[in-house]
Amino acid sequence: MNRDFCCIRYFSNHTYPSWGVFAILKKYNSLISFTIIILFSLFSFSIYTVAETSERVFDQANLLSADEKNSLEQAINEFKEKNNQDFVFVSTENTDGKTPEEYADDFYDNNGFGLGNDKSGMLFLIDMEHRKFHISTTGSMIDILNDNRINQIVNSSTEDMKDGRYYDVIKYVLTASSGYIKDGPAANTHRVARDNSKAFSILTIIIASIAGIGSAIGFYVYISRNYLLKKATYHYPYYEMSSLDLTESRTSKVFDITTTRHIPKPPPSSGSSTHMGSSGTSHGGGGGSF
Structure with missing residues (x-):
């Protein structure tokens, strides 16, 4: 009985160090868990890689x-x-x-x-x-x-x-x-x-359409200003400068020439x-x- 009592008393007197160990484990619990997760992930990846490359x-x-x-x-x-x-x-x-x-x-x-x-x-x-x-x-x-x-x-x-x-x-x-x-x-x-x-995106089509319409309008304005003779007093003398000469022309067909040649098919592509x-x-x- 005395021996058992001494053992109980010994453990009761040394509770502080045991609580210190638990405090340390609690402090580093996150780090230990993170390490375990990393090791498990690497192990799972290695297993997957072997299965992936073998089948x-x-x-x-x-x-x-x-x-x-x-x-x-x-x-x-x-x-x-x-x-x-x-x-x-x-x-x-x-x-x-x-x-x-x-x-x-x-x-x-x-x-x-x-x-x-x-x-x-x-x-x-x-x-x-x-x-x-x-x-x-x-x-x-x-x-x-x-x-x-x-x-x-x-x-x-x-x-x-x-x-x-x-x-x-x-x-x-x-x-x-x-x-x-x-x-x-x-x-x-x-x-x-x-x-x-x-295929072209909708935005690309819209931009291209606007650019095309703008170019067409610019070209029309340029031609109008340079060739339509707006605000000018010059008039071309249509009646004086116009004339028409009619001539007779005849064409007689003599014969046809037809040329044929063999066009070889291109060799199959390699x-x-x-x-x-x-x-x-x-x-x-x-x-x-x-």
Whole structure:
């Protein structure tokens, strides 16, 4: 009993230091909480980044089975290792009001896809909302998959898309793209920037209209003052200075000469049409309907 009493008495006599510890913890509570939040955010971001960069099949429209998804992920990993180019597949039932081209470009840019400094790679989109499919290219893939090659891929895929053989189409796009990468850019390949500027704003139209009307009025006033001879007493002698001579003229048709020549069609362009995405990244690409 005496021993227990001594222990109780000891703790009762040392309550002040314990309260000091609680005071310190209370003082630095905000700093500790802030540190914990920062560490948790960094940890969550690292997990998200790993998940973001590892997945390449985003079947949001549920077009593929689980086995087909796994098979495509494996095929895409082999594609990336072999060709040093990124490949992403996306299916969707809602493009959020965007065109298939805009949706594909933004999905690629906003999720950090692409290899190397130029984010080189491609994205294949199946848009079930508009029944369209689209290929978006970035970096060196813009030169490899020029307009002609993309058109060949699209034309060869249209019938399978109409029949719902989506898995076969994706595998074909992978295989065809890999073959083109092996061949390298086509001869005389060049990039052609497409004019994707928006329509003139209402303010621009109003300013241009006012400027046009003002110029027209100024021109009319200038002509009136210089050529209409206002406030002048000079009169042109119409009757004295006017005369009319009538002569007879005949033309006889002898024969016709017709010259024909063959105008060869221009060779198909080997260029890649490019445009600027909403993120400021240059993209190529093309697509079709099914």
